[in-house]
Amino acid sequence: MKTTKGSKAKAIFVALGIVLLFLGIQGVIGAAGSVGASYIHYAQTGETFKDQAEYMDYISEILTVLQFVGEIACIAVFGLWYYLGSVRKDKKQGTYESGLKKIANVKSIAFLTFTALGFYAFVLIVSNVIAALIPGSRELFGQIMGLISGGNQVIAVLTVALLAPFAEELAFRAVMLKNSKKSFEIVGCVILSAVMFGLMHMNPLQSIYAMPLGLALAFVAYKYNSVVPAIIMHAINNTVAIALPSLMGRALSNIEAAIMCVVFLALAAFIYKKLPIETKQAENTEVAA
Structure with missing residues (x-):
């Protein structure tokens, strides 16, 4: 696929x-929710917060719900964008193939x-390497995750294990990857998606370690020509990150x-070599659902 510098710049x-x-989307929901919570607190108690610490303690109780709502909003926005820009068009052209159908075999699930x-x-x-090289990065990450997961634990787990993978994959491995395919080959598409995925996390520890994960997720979405395998892989990764330390009692x-x-x-790698040929020959088509 031939590209131009202009088209590559546009894709970036x-x-x-x-x-x-x-x-x-998440910022607006978070800000609106925080303001609304402060108003409700004042309406119920007739008092303002005494200091920043009291305000943060109160807000931390609702941040989990706000994150939950924010992920749902992102799923709605990017899911609709993806459907209208790709899935509907493929259905009209008769080229649509379900991503679930593509992975409905033991080898793909195992891979x-x-x-x-x-x-x-x-x-x-x-x-662990980043935490050693950048002092304070682990503490910052811990504070952020503590705020997000400080409320209802069921909602927190659902957000991290299920909603976040759906929202992030629709944005980065569906909409973004589809658009970048117009300007880049597989290497460019995968790198662009991974770098932007890292930037989105906005803290040193998570931004850096998210990039190699983003490379893997983008590669899988590109090769299968579907966002569904990336969503499943992302959900497995996040679920294990929550469950394994809890089961072991340590990291x-x-x-x-x-x-x-x-x-x-x-x-x-062994199983990939044995996957059906059609999953490896999707490099010249757009990402399907």
């Missing part, structure tokens, strides 16, 4: 716009699961993570 600007829109587990371990190692050590990474990525 569109990608930046998608990041800003994603953050803007996605092993890849998700392998990259979970790899990202864990990367995060994996670097040695355990390294063994897990090598074993599962080796299995994923």
Whole structure:
């Protein structure tokens, strides 16, 4: 596919716009919810907050719900954008194929699961390296996650394990990847999606470790010509990140993570070679649903 510098620049600007829109949707909902909560607090008590600490304690109770609502809003916006810009067109042209159908086999499910587990371990190692190189980055990340998950734990888990993968994949591996295919080959598409995915997280630790995960998710979406495998892989990754430390009562050590990474990525590479040929020959078409 031949491209021009102008079309590549446009794809990059569109990608930046998608990041800003994603953050803007959640920012507006967060700001509106915080203001509304402050108003309700004043209406109920007739008092304003005594200091910033009291305000943050109060807001932390509702941030989990606001994050939940923000992810739903992003799913609605980017899901509609994706449907109108890609799925509906493919259905009209008779070229639409369900992403669920593409992965409805044991080999694909195993490949996605092993890849998700392998990259979970790899990202864990990367995060430990970043934490050592950038003092305070782990503490900042912990504070952010503490605020998001400080309310209802069921809502927090649903948000991180399910809604966030849906919202982020629709934005970064559906809308963004589809648009970038007009200007880049697979390498450019995958890198652009991964870099923007990292930037979206807006804190050093998460932004850096999200990039290799973003590379894997974009590669899978590109190769399968579908966002569905990326959503499933992302959901597995996030669920394991929540469940495994809880089950073990501690985080994996670097040695355990390294063994897990090598074993599962080796299995994923082995299975990938045996996947149906059609999943590997989607490089010249747009991402389907």
